[in-house]
Amino acid sequence: MAEHILELRNVTKTFGDFVAVDSVDFALQAGEIHAILGENGAGKSTLMNLIYGLYQPSAGRIYVTDREGWRRRLRAKSPRDAIAIGIGMVHQHFMLVENLTVAENIALSLGQSRPVTASDASENGTYKKWLRKFRFKREDAIRITEELSEQFGLAVDPSALVRTLSVGLKQRVEILKALAVDARILILDEPTAVLSPQEVEGFFTILRKLQADSRAIIFISHKMKEVLSISDRITVLRRGKKVYLGPTGELTARELAREMIGEDIEEVERSSDGNSEHKSSDSVLYLSNLTVLGSRNEVAVSDVSLETYRGEIVGIAGVDGNGQRELAEAIMGLRHRESGTISILGTDPKGTKAVRQRGVGYISEDRQTTGVIASFSVTENLLLNVTHLENTARWNVLNQKRKRNTAEQLIADYDIRPPIGGIPAAALSGGNQQKIVLAREISLHPDLLIAVNPTRGLDVNAARYVHENLLVQRAGKKSVLLISTELDEVLLLSDRLFVMSRGKLIEATAQRNDIETLGLLMTGEGL
Amino acid sequence: MIPKIVNLYKRIDIHWVVTPVLILASAFVTNAIIMLLCHYNPLEAYEAAVSGAFGNSRKFGETLVKSTPFLMAGLSVAMAFRCGIWNIGAEGQFLIGALVATWFGTKLAPFFPETPWIAVPVCLGIATLAGGIWGLIPAVLKVARGVNEVISTIMLNYVAIHLVGMMIDGGPLQEASQRGPQSDRIAEWVFLPRLFPPHRIHLGIVIAVLLAIILTFILFRTAFGYQLRAVGEGPAAAEAAGISIMHNTLRVFFISGALAGLGGAIELTALTRRLYLNFSPGYGYTAIAVALLAKLNPLVTVAAALLFGALTTGSYSMQRTVGISDKVTFVMQATILLFVIGYGSIQFFRKRASSHSPTE
Numbered sequence: 087m088a089e090h091i092l093e094l095r096n097v098t099k100t101f102g103d104f105v106a107v108d109s110v111d112f113a114l115q116a117g118e119i120h121a122i123l124g125e126n127g128a129g130k131s132t133l134m135n136l137i138y139g140l141y142q143p144s145a146g147r148i149y150v151t152d153r154e155g156w157r158r159r160l161r162a163k164s165p166r167d168a169i170a171i172g173i174g175m176v177h178q179h180f181m182l183v184e185n186l187t188v189a190e191n192i193a194l195s196l197g198q199s200r201p202v203t204a205s206d207a208s209e210n211g212t213y214k215k216w217l218r219k220f221r222f223k224r225e226d227a228i229r230i231t232e233e234l235s236e237q238f239g240l241a242v243d244p245s246a247l248v249r250t251l252s253v254g255l256k257q258r259v260e261i262l263k264a265l266a267v268d269a270r271i272l273i274l275d276e277p278t279a280v281l282s283p284q285e286v287e288g289f290f291t292i293l294r295k296l297q298a299d300s301r302a303i304i305f306i307s308h309k310m311k312e313v314l315s316i317s318d319r320i321t322v323l324r325r326g327k328k329v330y331l332g333p334t335g336e337l338t339a340r341e342l343a344r345e346m347i348g349e350d351i352e353e354v355e356r357s358s359d360g361n362s363e364h365k366s367s368d369s370v371l372y373l374s375n376l377t378v379l380g381s382r383n384e385v386a387v388s389d390v391s392l393e394t395y396r397g398e399i400v401g402i403a404g405v406d407g408n409g410q411r412e413l414a415e416a417i418m419g420l421r422h423r424e425s426g427t428i429s430i431l432g433t434d435p436k437g438t439k440a441v442r443q444r445g446v447g448y449i450s451e452d453r454q455t456t457g458v459i460a461s462f463s464v465t466e467n468l469l470l471n472v473t474h475l476e477n478t479a480r481w482n483v484l485n486q487k488r489k490r491n492t493a494e495q496l497i498a499d500y501d502i503r504p505p506i507g508g509i510p511a512a513a514l515s516g517g518n519q520q521k522i523v524l525a526r527e528i529s530l531h532p533d534l535l536i537a538v539n540p541t542r543g544l545d546v547n548a549a550r551y552v553h554e555n556l557l558v559q560r561a562g563k564k565s566v567l568l569i570s571t572e573l574d575e576v577l578l579l580s581d582r583l584f585v586m587s588r589g590k591l592i593e594a595t596a597q598r599n600d601i602e603t604l605g606l607l608m609t610g611e612g613l
Numbered sequence: 614m615i616p617k618i619v620n621l622y623k624r625i626d627i628h629w630v631v632t633p634v635l636i637l638a639s640a641f642v643t644n645a646i647i648m649l650l651c652h653y654n655p656l657e658a659y660e661a662a663v664s665g666a667f668g669n670s671r672k673f674g675e676t677l678v679k680s681t682p683f684l685m686a687g688l689s690v691a692m693a694f695r696c697g698i699w700n701i702g703a704e705g706q707f708l709i710g711a712l713v714a715t716w717f718g719t720k721l722a723p724f725f726p727e728t729p730w731i732a733v734p735v736c737l738g739i740a741t742l743a744g745g746i747w748g749l750i751p752a753v754l755k756v757a758r759g760v761n762e763v764i765s766t767i768m769l770n771y772v773a774i775h776l777v778g779m780m781i782d783g784g785p786l787q788e789a790s791q792r793g794p795q796s797d798r799i800a801e802w803v804f805l806p807r808l809f810p811p812h813r814i815h816l817g818i819v820i821a822v823l824l825a826i827i828l829t830f831i832l833f834r835t836a837f838g839y840q841l842r843a844v845g846e847g848p849a850a851a852e853a854a855g856i857s858i859m860h861n862t863l864r865v866f867f868i869s870g871a872l873a874g875l876g877g878a879i880e881l882t883a884l885t886r887r888l889y890l891n892f893s894p895g896y897g898y899t900a901i902a903v904a905l906l907a908k909l910n911p912l913v914t915v916a917a918a919l920l921f922g923a924l925t926t927g928s929y930s931m932q933r934t935v936g937i938s939d940k941v942t943f944v945m946q947a948t949i950l951l952f953v954i955g956y957g958s959i960q961f962f963r964k965r966a967s968s969h970s971p972t973e
Contacts, residue, residue, distance in 0.1 A: 420853060442855035450853055459847030470843060472855035479836035486834070 174264025343605025401580025665930020680922025685876025702766030704897025710874030718799025744874015
């Protein structure tokens with residue numbers, strides 16, 4: 087057990103000025119399940135991508151013990167190199183060809199790095215070798231798939247089309263793909279996020295079988311309970327740094343949550359200027375028993391009721407993927423609501439345009455696809471809101487001067503860099519793209535602002551500027567709904583605090599000083 | 614950092630000029646090789662083509678005449694593609710426009726006063742409307758049932774082609790003498806005026822160029838055009854901004870169909886003046902190449918259409934003087950299309966590679 091199959095020494099990864107992984111040491115033993123815990127943006131995914139060869143470390147070294155037992159320095163330029171040395175990864179979003187069968191998908195991964203067999207070596211004609219590369223034998227693929235699924239108890243029909251499989255079965259195929267190339271180190275990125283509780287049980291059985299076969303598993307998860315029940319050791323990352331390493335069971339769930347979130351969060355002084363009493367006439371957003379389905383028809387938002395008032399910031403904390411996105415989209419009229427009512431300033435606007443015209447600003451979670459249009463210029467992106475558009479147009483003709491002046495003003499106010507309105511948004515960094523969204527949505531001073539992770543990807547100063555703007559909204563007697571995965575941001579700004587977990591909304595204003603309890607609520611433990 | 618990004622911007626701008634030139638150069642070189650393989654002198658052939666297309670004012674006028682259907686159908690395709698709608702149905706919409714114009718010109722015209730000032734606008738108007746309505750069929754299918762417009766528009770092309778056949782080959786619009794599969798000539802007061810008779814240059818050319826200017830203004834200077842482009846470039850972002858994808862899909866399909874329909878009516882009332890089988894030698898399909906070569910910019914489409922018009926007239930001249938088959942034109946058009954797609958996907962992948970940056 088003491089043998090280290092993978093070792094990271096002082097590994098650092100920076101993106102520009104941003105340090106995603108900060109001199110992390112990490113060692114993986116053969117036959118262990120090693121859990122990695124951390125908040126969003128703590129560096130878990132970056133660390134795994136470093137091991138898998140998607141990124142190269144800015145500093146530090148990675149050592150791997152290869153199949154022959156030699157310890158080698160890993161210099162993976164791409165996943166291909168990592169796979170060749172025996173590292174497999176199951177991504178959170180599956181990398182499967184939906185229109186091929188299970189066996190064909192596995193054959194594809196074999197084609198990528200087919201181990202050289204004795205029969206290959208005995209081939210004398212090079213052209214035959216060349217032909218072999220292009221030959222696909224369905225029977226072989228099916229046989230390999232069957233052998234593997236039998237060996238590890240991963241039952242799946244080799245000739246089934248992948249798109250017909252359930253999520254749990256697709257995950258099996260991903261694992262089979264990794265096993266087909268004899269991966270001895272398996273990285274599982276939030277593998278249980280997509281599984282139902284029943285499927286999780288079966289999945290854990292598979293993990294134990296793999297462990298018995300002395301394969302090492304890196305298990306990334308937010309879910310405390312699962313980590314505690316399956317792992318041998320736990321590493322906790324916080325803001326790119328390793329803050330804890332120890333055997334499972336050494337720390338309780340509560341203590342681990344504290345490690346994840348950090349003890350260094352200071353209690354923030356918030357000006358509580360008499361917002362505690364709300365008149366019903368001040369109600370801006372009113373949700374009652376709202377249920378919304380997610381993209382896979384699962385219940386993403388479950389029976390949520392909420393009322394927001396003028397002059398307050400309502401914060402919703404929670405780990406990604408617990409229904410926050412669907413909640414925001416339902417309010418914006420972008421997602422169909424299954425049941426319940428939504429009322430904005432006393433009316434129920436139909437469609438996103440009507441919601442916008444009612445005076446709702448929206449900072450979406452996914453700026454790349456719903457926040458900005460990459461091929462549009464900065465100036466054009468600053469118009470991307472029907473209200474702005476209506477303000478700029480007369481008789482449908484856009485007033486070029488007004489358009490340019492507004493853009494120049496916003497670029498200056500929000501310090502969008504480079505300060506050139508004409509360049510496409512794609513040329514800007516993520517943080518500056520986010521500033522475009524903020525400038526566009528906040529500058530209208532909407533009655534209701536829905537901000538989902540508004541400071542993601544921003545540097546400290548820009549983030550503070552956003553926070554100031556949200557507080558200005560509050561001071562201007564507007565209502566702000568702040569949905570964020572960053573707990574300290576929600577704590578800093580919100581007058582009332584909620585935690586969203588598995589589609590349920592739990593009021594936690596009273597627990598705002600108890601970070602451990604909040605952490606447990608966020609991981610779905612405190613119910 | 615700033616100078617680097619400004620450079621990038623400049624590079625994008627330069628692509629506007631460089632890419633079409635590269636595409637054309639590649640296509641001409643490729644075709645020269647093909648001609649060499651067939652034992653023709655490509656220089657001689659190209660010289661004949663250029664003089665045939667631009668040699669004197671009469672020849673240039675004929676090139677303009679040949680360019681018009683490419684321009685109208687090209688504008689139709691450009692508008693739809695701008696909105697992310699892959700309308701392959703310009704061919705059918707073009708034919709429907711021509712069919713309705715024929716119906717008006719042969720059956721309804723007697724009820725109208727014998728002056729082109731009334732009959733022509735009405736004729737073009739209802740043909741435009743018919744093209745738009747024909748374009749709305751795939752739009753409604755897409756909006757209501759999610760039917761892929763590529764498939765439905767191609768299918769509707771066949772419907773339109775055979776509808777024309779049905780009407781003029783044994784149908785109610787066949788010529789009174791019943792001799793061949795064609796319609797009667799339309800009434801004289803439905804003729805779209807020619808500008809300098811006996812030249813065939815007609816008013817439709819002016820209409821088409823004006824439309825190209827108007828559409829450019831609409832696309833880049835109006836809120837409507839902005840919304841249309843936003844839906845095409847970033848549907849999710851547009852929707853979040855309150856721009857309805859459904860409304861824009863319906864609108865752009867109507868506009869696209871109307872433009873193609875008007876194109877068919879212009880071709881019919883100005884030139885052929887009667888409808889026959891194979892009235893359109895695939896204008897609607899070639900228009901896709903025209904629009905893509907013009908990078909979906911209506912004004913640039915004028916130049917691209919002119920090129921395709923020149924290819925047509927040039928090929929007649931190559932045929933006459935060098936004896937090269939006019940099929941070479943189609944080879945030429947096809948190679949240009951291939952290079953358009955080729956360069957397009959290079960840029961697409963380059964764009965993807967540059968926008969792919971680590972976020973978290």
